Amino acid sequence: MKGAQLLVKALEQEGVETIFGYPGGAIMPVYDALTESPLRHILTRHEQGAVFAADAYARVTGRPGVCMATSGPGATNLVTGIANAFLDSVPIVAITGQVPTGLMGTDAFQEVDIFGMTMPIVKHSYLIRSVEDIPRIIGEAFHVAREGRPGPVLIDLPKDVANAETELAALFEMPRPGTGAADPAQLAAARQLIRSARRPVLYVGGGVGIAGAVPEFRAYAQASGIPVVATLKGLGAVPTRDPHFIGMLGMHGTVAANYTVQESDLLICVGARFDDRATGRLDGFAPNARVIHMDADAAEIGKLRQTDAALLGDLRTALPALPTDLSISDWQRTCRQRKTAHAWRYDAPGDGIYMPDMLRRISAADRDLTITCDVGQHQMWVAQHCQFDRPDQHLTSAGLGAMGFGVPAGIGALIANPGSRVLTVSGDGSIMMNIQELATLRRYDLPLKILLVDNASLGMVRQWQELFHNERYSEVDLSDNPDFVQVAKSFGIDAFRVTRRDEVDGAIERLLHAEDAILAHVCIDPTANVWPLVPPGQTNDVMMEEASA
Amino acid sequence: MNHTLKLTIQRVEGAVIRTLGLIERRGFSVTSINTASDEASPHMEMTLEIHSPQRSVETLARHVEKLFDVSDVHLIAAHAPAAPMKESVAC
Ligand SMILES: Cc1ncc(C[n+]2csc(CCOP(=O)(O)OP(=O)(O)O)c2C)c(N)n1
Numbered sequence: 270m271k272g273a274q275l276l277v278k279a280l281e282q283e284g285v286e287t288i289f290g291y292p293g294g295a296i297m298p299v300y301d302a303l304t305e306s307p308l309r310h311i312l313t314r315h316e317q318g319a320v321f322a323a324d325a326y327a328r329v330t331g332r333p334g335v336c337m338a339t340s341g342p343g344a345t346n347l348v349t350g351i352a353n354a355f356l357d358s359v360p361i362v363a364i365t366g367q368v369p370t371g372l373m374g375t376d377a378f379q380e381v382d383i384f385g386m387t388m389p390i391v392k393h394s395y396l397i398r399s400v401e402d403i404p405r406i407i408g409e410a411f412h413v414a415r416e417g418r419p420g421p422v423l424i425d426l427p428k429d430v431a432n433a434e435t436e437l438a439a440l441f442e443m444p445r446p447g448t449g450a451a452d453p454a455q456l457a458a459a460r461q462l463i464r465s466a467r468r469p470v471l472y473v474g475g476g477v478g479i480a481g482a483v484p485e486f487r488a489y490a491q492a493s494g495i496p497v498v499a500t501l502k503g504l505g506a507v508p509t510r511d512p513h514f515i516g517m518l519g520m521h522g523t524v525a526a527n528y529t530v531q532e533s534d535l536l537i538c539v540g541a542r543f544d545d546r547a548t549g550r551l552d553g554f555a556p557n558a559r560v561i562h563m564d565a566d567a568a569e570i571g572k573l574r575q576t577d578a579a580l581l582g583d584l585r586t587a588l589p590a591l592p593t594d595l596s597i598s599d600w601q602r603t604c605r606q607r608k609t610a611h612a613w614r615y616d617a618p619g620d621g622i623y624m625p626d627m628l629r630r631i632s633a634a635d636r637d638l639t640i641t642c643d644v645g646q647h648q649m650w651v652a653q654h655c656q657f658d659r660p661d662q663h664l665t666s667a668g669l670g671a672m673g674f675g676v677p678a679g680i681g682a683l684i685a686n687p688g689s690r691v692l693t694v695s696g697d698g699s700i701m702m703n704i705q706e707l708a709t710l711r712r713y714d715l716p717l718k719i720l721l722v723d724n725a726s727l728g729m730v731r732q733w734q735e736l737f738h739n740e741r742y743s744e745v746d747l748s749d750n751p752d753f754v755q756v757a758k759s760f761g762i763d764a765f766r767v768t769r770r771d772e773v774d775g776a777i778e779r780l781l782h783a784e785d786a787i788l789a790h791v792c793i794d795p796t797a798n799v800w801p802l803v804p805p806g807q808t809n810d811v812m813m814e815e816a817s818a
Numbered sequence: 819m820n821h822t823l824k825l826t827i828q829r830v831e832g833a834v835i836r837t838l839g840l841i842e843r844r845g846f847s848v849t850s851i852n853t854a855s856d857e858a859s860p861h862m863e864m865t866l867e868i869h870s871p872q873r874s875v876e877t878l879a880r881h882v883e884k885l886f887d888v889s890d891v892h893l894i895a896a897h898a899p900a901a902p903m904k905e906s907v908a909c
Contacts, residue, residue, distance in 0.1 A: 384831075384832060385832075385835070388832065388835070388836050388839055389839060389840075389843055392886075393885075393886040393887075394832065396831050396832065398831070409886075413886055417884075545908030546908070549908075550908075551908075566884070567880045567883070567884075568877060568880035568881045568883075568884055570880070571874065571876065571877060572874075572877045805908060805909055806908070
C-alpha cells in the first residue's frame with residue numbers, strides 16, 4: 270500500500286466521514302487514494318471555503334472537521350481558516366500536500382513552509398518524513414485536536430512520502446486519558462466565595478458548549494438563580510429567552526448585562542477568557558468583583574484577570590459541586606428589573622427595513638434554525654436580536670472576526686446535519702469574500718437560506734469612521750455592488766429582493782419555507798448603526814446609545 | 819530581571835522553534851539558551867533565561883506546558899508572581 274492510501278485508511282479508522290478540500294499537484298496521491306475510499310469529499314471553490322466549512326462541521330458535530338489542500342497556494346489559502354479555528358477553539362485537522370522531501374528547502378514550485386508559517390495558529394502540527402509515521406501521526410492529530418481545549422492541527426505530507434510503498438497496515442490506537450477533577454482546596458474556596466456573595470453573576474463563554482456541559486450549566490444556573498450573562502460564543506448556553514439570562518456582555522452587549530457585570534461582587538467565569546471585546550477596558554471591568562474561573566485550559570487562569578479561585582478540568586463535574594443555597598433575591602430582582610427597563614425596542618420610525626426587527630421575527634418564526642454569520646453590523650444584530658436555545662445554533666467567527674465565514678459555515682453545518690434548517694446572515698461586503706461557494710451549494714444541492722443584509726457599505730467600519738473619525742469616510746462605500754439577485758441566479762440559486770418594511774413578513778415566509786437554496790437580498794438604510802456600543806478603550810459602563818432612542 | 823525556564827522537550831522537527839516562537843510571541847525576550855541532548859535519547863534538555871517587563875511568567879509557563887512536544891517545565895521565577903496584565907490594550 271502507498272502512504273496516501275495508508276493516510277486515507279487512518280482517517281477512516283478515526284471515524285472521518287467527510288473531507289472538505291481542493292486538489293492540486295502535491296496532494297494528488299491522496300486524491301487518487303480517495304477514489305477507492307468511502308470517505309465523502311466536498312469540493313469547495315476556494316480552500317478558505319473548505320477550512321471554514323470544516324470548522325462549522327466540527328462546531329455542529331463536536332467531532333474534528335477535516336480539510337485538505339495542495340502545497341503552496343492551496344496551503345496558504347487555508348491559513349485564515351486555521352487561525353479562525355485556533356481563536357475559537359474548534360477541533361480541525363488540516364492536511365496539506367508538500368513538495369517531495371528532496372526538494373524541500375530549494376524554493377521548489379509551489380513550495381512554502383506551511384508547517385513553519387502556521388506554528389503560531391495551530392494547537393500542534395506535523396511534517397511527515399516517513400511513511401511509517403502516518404498511522405501514529407493521524408491518531409495523535411485527532412486526539413490533540415479534540416482533547417482539553419480543542420484546536421486546529423496541521424499535517425504536512427510531502428509527495429514522496431505519500432507515494433512511498435509500505436507494508437504497514439496495523440493502525441495506531443491513541444490512549445485516551447480521562448480529564449482531571451478540580452483541586453479540592455480551590456473548590457472549597459469557590460464554594461465559600463459563592464456563599465458569601467451578594468451580587469454574583471455567571472459569565473458564560475463558548476467553553477461550556479465545547480465541554481458538552483450545557484445541561485450541567487443550565488442545572489446550576491436554574492438551581493442557584495444566579496443571573497447569567499454570555500459572551501458572543503456563550504449565547505445559547507442557557508436559552509436566551511430564559512428569565513435568568515440578562516444578555517450578552519461587552520462592546521455590543523446589552524445595557525442590562527454590562528451594568529450587571531459592572532456591579533457584581535462575584536464573577537463566576539465559566540469557559541470564557543476575558544476577551545477584550547467582552548471586558549472593555551480591563552482595569553475597570555467588574556471592578557468590585559472577586560473571580561472564580563472555571564476552564565479546561567490552565568493557561569487561561571490569571572492570564573488577563575487575577576482569580577480568587579480556579580477550577581480546572583471538566584466543567585461537567587465542577588459545576589454540580591457548587592453551592593445553590595444562596596440568598597440573593599434582591600439582586601435577582603434588580604437584574605430582572607433592569608433587563609425589563611432596558612429591553613430592546615422595535616418601533617423604529619419610517620418604512621425602511623429595520624434589521625433588528627426582521628432578525629427577531631425570523632428567529633421567532635423558526636426556533637430550531639441554525640444561524641451562521643459573517644462579520645460586521647449584521648453579525649452583532651444577530652447576536653443581539655435572535656434567540657438561541659443551544660450554543661451550536663449560532664455559528665459565528667468570534668475570536669478572529671473573519672469576513673467570509675458565513676456561507677462556507679452554512680455549507681459545513683448542512684453537511685454535518687443534512688435535515689437541519691440553516692440560515693446564513695451575511696453583509697454585502699462579507700458575502701463577496703466567499704461568493705464562489707454559491708457554486709458549492711448548487712453542486713451538492715444544499716438548501717442554505719441566505720439573508721444578505723445590504724447597506725451598500727462596509728457598515729461596521731463606516732460606523733466607526735462616523736463615530737470615532739469625525740465622519741471622515743474612507744474606502745467604505747460599496748454602492749457599486751453587483752446585482753446580487755442576478756449573481757445568485759447565475760449560480761442557479763433562487764433569489765429575490767426586498768426594500769420595504771411591508772415586504773418583510775412575506776420575505777421571511779419565503780425564506781423559511783424554501784425547499785432549496787435561496788437568497789433574500791435585503792436593502793437597508795446605509796446609515797443604520799449597531800447600538801449600544803462601548804467605545805474602544807472605555808469601560809463597559811460607558812455605553813453609547815442611539816441619539817433618538 | 820531574568821526568569822529561568824528548564825524544559826524537557828522531544829527531539830522532533832519544529833520543537834525548538836515552536837517553543838522559542840511561543841515564548842517570544844507571548845511577550846518575552848530570550849536572553850540565553852542552553853541545550854543538551856544525548857544522541858540516544860528522544861528528549862532534549864533546554865534551559866532558557868527569559869525576560870519581560872510586564873507579562874506574568876507563570877502564565878507563560880502554563881502556555882509552554884501545553885505544547886505537545888514539551889514533557890516537563892520547571893520555572894524559577896525571578897520574583898513573586900506578577901499581577902496579570904492591567905493595561906487596556908484593545909483597539
Ligand atoms: C477578512 C476581514 N477583512 C476585514 C475585516 C474588517 N471589517 C470588520 S467589519 C467590516 C465590514 C463588513 O461589511 P459587511 O460585510 O457589509 O457587513 P456590515 O458591517 O455592513 O453589516 C470590515 C471590513 C474583517 N473583519 N475581516
